[in-house]
Amino acid sequence: MEEFRSFIRSNVCLADYTRLGVGGTVEYFAEPESESQLLSxxxxxxxxxxxxxxxxxxxxxxxxxxxxxxxxISLNKPAFCGINSGVFGEPFITAGAGVKLVQLITQAVTDGFGGIEGLIGIPGTVGGVLCDNAGTSNDNIGQWVESVRVANLDGTISTLSKGEITFGYRSSSLDTGVILEATFRLELGDVSELSKRMQKCWIVRKSQQPFSELRTVMAFNSTKTGTSASDLIEQVNLKGTRIGNAMISEQNSNFIVIEQNNNDNKNTGRSIVDDIKRLIQLVQDRILEKTDIELEPSLRIW
Ligand SMILES: Cc1cc2nc3c(=O)[nH]c(=O)nc-3n(C[C@H](O)[C@H](O)[C@H](O)COP(=O)(O)OP(=O)(O)OC[C@H]3O[C@@H](n4cnc5c(N)ncnc54)[C@H](O)[C@@H]3O)c2cc1C
Structure with missing residues (x-):
């Protein structure tokens, strides 16, 4: 890795790069400054x-x-965080993989391009939300995609049109390479109407999800038949259940909130990652036992 030392560090604690702020290290962590660095x-x-x-x-x-x-690899450097909107006055917007979803939506709304404003409040980058096909119960990011540029793992680049990409429920065929940027085809709309809708969606989301808790993650996907994970978890009386430092949120039972950080944990010797894993397993077992439904975690444990 010597030749990449200008943008690579070794033994980096990934707690600093995850929302929960817990977990171990990775052998190498790269923050390339350019596409050519990434490809090499x-x-x-x-x-x-x-x-x-x-x-x-x-x-x-x-x-x-x-x-x-x-x-x-993190695409958090400016080379991967650009937005280009409304070329030729058409409702197309192109965003780098490192752009935050909130920035993409705000830019689209400001330019009078509608469609994705209902996704406001979903945390993530363009790369992450495309990989996960993040969305709500009736909308997801994948349906607005026109094309995606991807760096393949061999260091080559492909541009995939929407017909060449499969978007499933909270999944996509884009999880095999490195998403570089995506172009979205949106709909022309009225800026003030779109802003109002965005604000309304944001207020609804804030009321439904534990946003006051920074250290929280969404735990499960809804079932294939659309039953929400939070309904199932409440049905089996697990709301508020705690294992160690990890707890099923009182506000929305599909979220796990944690109360201590890695350093606090060193004092107790307790692993928050293990607490989370055990909580996920407990929910899955209880729901399977009581409802015969296999609940699928949305949280990815590397
Ligand atoms: C409070 C809260 C609320 C949430 N609400 C929702 C919701 O309503 N709906 C919903 O769908 N999700 C929701 N989520 C889950 C989360 O927002 C999504 O899964 C989102 O896609 C994560 O984006 P990220 O950038 O953080 O990706 P990460 O968590 O960093 O990564 C997720 C996956 O994407 C991959 N990935 C990231 N960048 C790239 C790239 N450039 N190229 C290829 N692969 C990449 C990673 O390897 C990983 O597999 C919520 C999470 C929280 C914490």
């Missing part, structure tokens, strides 16, 4: 069989306490 790194890792992962805002991932091998 990917080619190198491919030739040397180094496992590669990408992280956005880390809202949907946690890392085991004993750490992970390989490299984690």
């Amino acid at each position: 790194l990917l080619e190198f890792c491919c030739n040397k069989n180094v496992p590669v992962r990408v992280i956005g805002t880390g809202s949907n991932v946690i890392v085991p306490d004993n750490g992970i091998a390989g490299i984690v």
Whole structure:
């Protein structure tokens, strides 16, 4: 990795890069400054069989306490965080993978481009939300995609049109490479109407999710038939259940909130990541036992 030392660090604690602020280290952490740096790194890792992962805002991932091998790449530098909107007056907007979803939505609304404003409040980057096909019960980011530029793991680049990408429920076929940027085809709308709708959606979301708790993650996906995970968790009386430092939120039972950080934990010797894993397992077991439904975690444990 010597040749990449200007943008790579070793043994980096990923707690600093995940929303929950817990978890172990990764062997190498890269923050490339340009596309060419990223591509050479990917080619190198491919030739040397180094496992590669990408992280956005880390809202949907946690890392085991004993750490992970390989490299984690963050596209948080300006080269990956540009937005280009309304070229030729058409409702197209192109955003780098490192752009926060909130920035993308705000820019679209400001330009009078509608469609994605209902997704306001979902934390994440363009890369993360596309990979997860993040959304609400009736809308998801994938449906607005026109094309996506992806760096393949061998260091080559492909531009995929929407027909070449599969978006499933909280999943996509984009999880095999590094998303570089995406173009969205939106709808022309009235700026003040779109702003009002965005604000309304934001207020509704804030009232439904534990936003006052910074250290929170969404735990499960809804079922394939659309039953919400929070309804199921309440049905089996697990709202508010706590294991160690991890607790099922009182406000919305599909969220896990944690109360201590890694340093506090060093004093007690307790692993918050283990607490979270055990809580997820408890919910899955109880729901399977009582309802015969297999609830799928949305949180990715690396
Ligand atoms: C309070 C809260 C509320 C939430 N509400 C919702 C909701 O309403 N609906 C919903 O769908 N989700 C929700 N989530 C989950 C989360 O917002 C989404 O999963 C989001 O997609 C995470 O984006 P991220 O940038 O943080 O991705 P990360 O968590 O960093 O990564 C998620 C996945 O994306 C991959 N990835 C990230 N960047 C790239 C890239 N450039 N190229 C390829 N792969 C990449 C990662 O490898 C990982 O597999 C919520 C989470 C929280 C904490």
